[in-house]
Amino acid sequence: MFIKIKVCLVTLVLTQYLVGYRRIIVPRRSNEFQKLIFVLYRQLFKKATVKESMFLQDKDTGSNTEVDITINYEINGKPAIIGVECTAMKRKADILWYRAMVKKHEDLPLITKTVLVSKSGFTKQVYEKAKKNNVEVLTLEQAENFTWDNFVKKIQNGTLVHLEFSVVGCTVTLNKEEVNNHNIILNNSSEVVIGTNRRLKLVAFLNKVVKEEGVTKAILMEYPKIKGKTNSFEFSFIPLVKTQLITEDGTFVNLNEIKAIYTFKATESSKIHLNNTSHMGKGVAYASVENVINKGNHTKMLVVVNEQIFGEVKVNLVVPKNKGDDSILKMEILGKFHSMF
Secondary structure, eight states: OOEEEEEEEEEOOOOSBBOOOOEEEEOSSSOHHHHHHHHHHHHHOTTSEEEEEEEEEOTTTOOEEEEEEEEEEEETTEEEEEEEEEEOOSSOBOHHHHHHHHHHHHTOTTEEEEEEEETTOBOHHHHHHHHHHTOEEEEOEEOOOHHHHHHHHHHTTOOOEEEEEEEEEEEEEEOHHHHTTOOOOOSTTOEEEETTTEEEEHHHHHHHHHHSHHHHHHHHTTHHHHTTTOSEEEEEEEESSOEEEEOTTSOEEEEEEEEEEEEEEEEEOOOOOOEEEEETTEEEEEEEEOOSSSTTOOSOEEEEEEEOGGGOEEEEEEEOOSSSOEEEEEEOEETTTEEOO
């Protein structure tokens, strides 16, 4: 959507939040710790295909065996797969779990390297064995980077807010010479054509516009000032792609400018208490938070904030759905270290 936008607050609401822009579907079979590692590895291995809860074929029985995470890539033009297994046990992962995972991967010929991740670390025996077997064993460690630690302190105790928008009014500016002798009525049945052939209901078009990143950001950045004072706003925009209104008699007329009024409902989470750790030398902060997106779903969402190369920060939100697989929503930190979406 290419539009020029001017936002005018009528009576509004927001605070420390995230703007989401893409969802990725993930299986529901995994646990929270596995989801955390999956999100991190998707960020770390950008040139590879990272999948969760994948099934690979056993070399002896031909049966399917589930692997927590697979990292698919190529070496000299040949496919290779890193198999990752995760455990969130409160005690350190011992030699029995280690041997079971290594044997499991030995029976899966597609796996070329094994990585084991334990939330609580490993016993000394596991570290010694893994070194000889060329198995990589990793864990979450205490964050020791001052810059990262200071950043996490700033975003600590923030909240997430989910906004649901509804169109309550709309006015349009048309070319006078195009509307002579035409009956112009705006209602729920009104339609527009975007470009040459994309036809939408006017209400659907306006709902799409308000979800665009630029509009959402403009509204959310004002949220701390207007929270609790209003739940409506007005904005106007000039379509940069040819957009036409279809009149009652079927004639197409160009839209020069559109002004719309929206109301919204804000659902805000409680304060988020981030666990501050590191993994593979990079800062990682994560927390569970109540589901403010899917009503009636009491399964908590998972917020993951992780450090990238050159200090860049990525934020992801794992959202359980009422039905089907979970999804990962990429987020962007806005304002004074507050998450908005």
